[in-house]
Amino acid sequence: MKTDHLIAMLSMNVEPVYRRQVIRTLSAAVAVGAVVAVGIMLFTLGVRMDLKEPGVFSFLASKLIFTLGIVIATSIYLIKLARPSIEQSAPAALATFPFVAIMGLAAISLSSAPISHWNRLIVGNQWLECLISIPVIAIVPFAVIIWALRKTAPTDLVRTGAIAGLFAGGVSATAYALHCIDDSLPFVAVWYGGTIVLCAFFGAKLGPRLLRW
Amino acid sequence: MTPNEPEFKALMMASLEGDATAHRALLQRLSQRLRAYYKGRLARIERSATEAEDLVQEALIAIHVQRHTYDPAEPLTPWVHAIARYKLIDHLRRTRASMADVPLEDAGQVLAQDDYVSAESAYDLHRLLKQLPEKMRRTIQYVKLDGLSVAEAASRCGMSESAVKVNVHRGLKALVALIALEKRP
Structure with missing residues (x-):
């Protein structure tokens, strides 16, 4: 095929392009992923029953700030990653910030508690449920965000896959937090943080295969 | 820059x-x-x-x-x-x-230097097009090769205009995928 013929073909009947398409597609995927994750949590696990008890709301709020921080930071980062670009390291720090913050708070919480309590603070009641639920609930939001990213042109597929996984883990953990009754910060740092990072790891593995264009 | x-x-x-x-x-x-x-x-x-x-x-x-x-x-x-x-x-x-x-x-x-020759690749467009699904192949043929308007192509294919646009876009993306498949050693 002659390059001139290809150019003639591509320039025939050129359609105007909707410039906000990348942002619109990704925003829709973020919204759908969040609704589906909360829906799965509602139908399978249910919202925690003790919401009206004193103090519970502030525990829940601190968990949600952590998980929503991840969701917001990764969403912004994905809009950058979705466009072809050579350097894109700047917003990476933004996505790690919630993890650094929760680790710091967990460390403070542990250091102010007697060592005999550490086991209870870290292991909590439902670590196994948390370990399984967050990656499982993350599957649908991950599929939705990958579907959206396939309509764009990321050039760093490992990183984009990892951030997509981090996003899905964050959305899933946000939904799971509404159910979970373990409120200690070290528990959140270890089990939430760990499973969300696990999602990012799977995302990084799958990214190059799923996002090629 | x-x-x-x-x-x-x-x-x-x-x-x-x-x-x-x-x-x-x-x-x-x-x-x-x-x-x-x-x-x-x-x-x-x-x-x-x-x-x-x-x-x-x-x-x-x-x-x-x-x-x-x-x-x-x-x-x-x-x-x-x-x-x-x-x-x-x-x-x-x-x-x-x-x-x-x-x-x-x-x-x-x-974008540094200039180097122009009327060049040709190893790809055969018509052979690649033949491997596309019917709808994509026809819409690309009408809109991108024969130069019909989207409206004309829509009435010939019995599709809506937006379906024609979608098929052209997906067809071009599918062409890229076909080219990639050919590279597998």
């Missing part, structure tokens, strides 16, 4: 508005720069220069199909460069060459 940035960006902005003449001029200028870029890169890693034209065409299709991912708030050159480099690395990976040798270069280099 290359001295051509303002000119290229103006063409791109017009092309995004649906200006076919600007789109054609942009692709033509970029093809010359891409050819120089790929010839240089392939020579550096001792690969045959005949692959350069294949890559030029892949990059042109990618620039066309992915033009909605260009952010007008940013300069055009780094965007084109990122696509050119992505397609080079993808090509080397698919043809199982080491890509450790592709250095990060300055964005200016992609």
Whole structure:
């Protein structure tokens, strides 16, 4: 095929392009992923029953700030990653910030508690449920965000896959937090943080295969 | 930043508005720069220069199909460069060459020199088109090769106009996928 013929073909009947398409597609995927994750949590696990008890709301709020921080930071980062670009390291720090913050708070919480309590603070009641639920609930939001990213042109597929996984883990953990009754910060740092990072790891593995264009 | 940035960006902005003449001029200028870029890169890693034209065409299709991912708030050159480099690395990976040798270069280099010959790739468009699903093949034939308007193609295919547009877009993306499949050793 002659390059001139290809150019003639591509320039025939050129359609105007909707410039906000990348942002619109990704925003829709973020919204759908969040609704589906909360829906799965509602139908399978249910919202925690003790919401009206004193103090519970502030525990829940601190968990949600952590998980929503991840969701917001990764969403912004994905809009950058979705466009072809050579350097894109700047917003990476933004996505790690919630993890650094929760680790710091967990460390403070542990250091102010007697060592005999550490086991209870870290292991909590439902670590196994948390370990399984967050990656499982993350599957649908991950599929939705990958579907959206396939309509764009990321050039760093490992990183984009990892951030997509981090996003899905964050959305899933946000939904799971509404159910979970373990409120200690070290528990959140270890089990939430760990499973969300696990999602990012799977995302990084799958990214190059799923996002090629 | 290359001295051509303002000119290229103006063409791109017009092309995004649906200006076919600007789109054609942009692709033509970029093809010359891409050819120089790929010839240089392939020579550096001792690969045959005949692959350069294949890559030029892949990059042109990618620039066309992915033009909605260009952010007008940013300069055009780094965007084109990122696509050119992505397609080079993808090509080397698919043809199982080491890509450790592709250095990060300055964005200016992609659009650095001029090198024009009326060139041809190893791809056979009509053979590739035949492998596409019927709807994609027909809409591309009518709209992109025969030059029918979207409305005319829609009535001939018995589809809505938006379905024609979607099929053309998906068809071009599918062409890229077919080209990639052919590279499997």
